[in-house]
Amino acid sequence: MARLKIHVDQEKCQGHARCKSLAPELFNLDEFGNAHEIGDGSVPDGLEDKAWLAQANCPELAIDVVEE
Amino acid sequence: MSDAGPVMPDHPPVTDWFHDFDHTDPRWTEDPFPIWDELRAKCPVVHTDRFLGCYLPTTYEAVRQIANDTEHFSSRRVIVRDVRPEITNTAPPITSDPPGHKPAKQLLLPPFTPDAMRKLEPRVRAICNELIDEFVGDGKCDAAARYTKHIPVRAIAHMLGIPEKDGDLFIKWIHEILELGIKDDAALMRAVHEMAGYFVGHIEQRKKHRTDDLISTLMDARDKNGEPLSDNHVLGSLRLLLIAGIDTTWSAIGSSLWHLARTPADRERLVAEPALIPTAVEELLRAYAPVTMAREVMKDTVISGCPIKAGNMVLLSFPAANRDPAMFPDADKVVIDRKENRHAAFGLGIHRCVGSNLARMEMTVAIEEWLKRIPDFKLDPAGQVTWSEGTVRGPRQLPLLFGKAG
Numbered sequence: 001m002a003r004l005k006i007h008v009d010q011e012k013c014q015g016h017a018r019c020k021s022l023a024p025e026l027f028n029l030d031e032f033g034n035a036h037e038i039g040d041g042s043v044p045d046g047l048e049d050k051a052w053l054a055q056a057n058c059p060e061l062a063i064d065v066v067e068e
Numbered sequence: 069m070s071d072a073g074p075v076m077p078d079h080p081p082v083t084d085w086f087h088d089f090d091h092t093d094p095r096w097t098e099d100p101f102p103i104w105d106e107l108r109a110k111c112p113v114v115h116t117d118r119f120l121g122c123y124l125p126t127t128y129e130a131v132r133q134i135a136n137d138t139e140h141f142s143s144r145r146v147i148v149r150d151v152r153p154e155i156t157n158t159a160p161p162i163t164s165d166p167p168g169h170k171p172a173k174q175l176l177l178p179p180f181t182p183d184a185m186r187k188l189e190p191r192v193r194a195i196c197n198e199l200i201d202e203f204v205g206d207g208k209c210d211a212a213a214r215y216t217k218h219i220p221v222r223a224i225a226h227m228l229g230i231p232e233k234d235g236d237l238f239i240k241w242i243h244e245i246l247e248l249g250i251k252d253d254a255a256l257m258r259a260v261h262e263m264a265g266y267f268v269g270h271i272e273q274r275k276k277h278r279t280d281d282l283i284s285t286l287m288d289a290r291d292k293n294g295e296p297l298s299d300n301h302v303l304g305s306l307r308l309l310l311i312a313g314i315d316t317t318w319s320a321i322g323s324s325l326w327h328l329a330r331t332p333a334d335r336e337r338l339v340a341e342p343a344l345i346p347t348a349v350e351e352l353l354r355a356y357a358p359v360t361m362a363r364e365v366m367k368d369t370v371i372s373g374c375p376i377k378a379g380n381m382v383l384l385s386f387p388a389a390n391r392d393p394a395m396f397p398d399a400d401k402v403v404i405d406r407k408e409n410r411h412a413a414f415g416l417g418i419h420r421c422v423g424s425n426l427a428r429m430e431m432t433v434a435i436e437e438w439l440k441r442i443p444d445f446k447l448d449p450a451g452q453v454t455w456s457e458g459t460v461r462g463p464r465q466l467p468l469l470f471g472k473a474g
Binding site (some may be wrong): 014018020031033053060061 | 174177178180181182183346350407408409410411412414416417418420424425
């Protein structure tokens, strides 16, 4: 099965923090509240739906989800 | 009237929304949604000669483009008014453009992260219950006057380190600036001066003795050259926090309770499934987004095929964008468990509301605590719901009956 990898585009992220709220296992916020993928962005088994959900709720279209 | 200064005449009623829209018209105030739907079906951006010339984008795409285009659209004026006096009172970062915007905004972001809001949450929960205690035994209340209005005022006062009881003063200033100020410049200036006088006192106190609150945080902040902010910058930011942080969330909580009062199925579902409330909050923010911002057109451009001329204002309607069926399936319905929701209630682009995490927390807590204490309620047929005019939309009278009463 394809593994997912996520990435937050720092040029686009404006700190709405929807991703952190919906998928706290996959995103961290910095001191300004902007989001970053945890680690190298690899999505652990079982969290795929949360990755897609976070992407679908980002108002700035800042989250990429790619199948490796 | 004599000390109120010149008041612009009342606006003539709108008969042609396509060529002559007016967001202060009573029809817009009462029920703007069909107006936006009608305009959106005809053209993504419409224009009015009122307000010295103003555009209104009604599609999500046009709103998104304008919000992201700081080259052609300036934030130096963020309220559409009858007059455009010289700019004297700024409120950075909301009235800032690049490159000054980012440093001003970064000063305000750390106190408003979700983690910071989690520390404030117990106080907000207590505020909600203190308010409910006062009217729950009556079997009814005006929820706008006795509940939704006081939650954000007391929360922001708590953050700023000023007495929660001064809240009524803040509510008066906000009304004068955001509602009366559209047509009455003197009322706006008077409120701005009173507010400045009030905060200067609190700043002076903290020059002698720093306290653990947001005013002290701003006073201790340093710009990129290591210099402290000017008193004027601190005052502008305090003005912004008060204006932006209060009637906005007041409106959002009020519209949410208004919806739940009229929609028993949604109310019963949230009572049975409180874990759904954060998702519901996003949908209520989409459907009843309270805040419409503004931009000033600095250079001619084209948006969604529509020519845009410099010198006009733009009424940047995030609420209308949120109702665009091209972006949201069933855009005109409240889908309380909507899964995909890229709503623009807190704006898009660099001016994303700095208090969005605070507003979300306040809304969630206010609805949770209300539903725990008053799970069954409806609009009081003996009363009347009224809505605020202008830039921020929400119920200003919300008469509710509790339980099986009535």
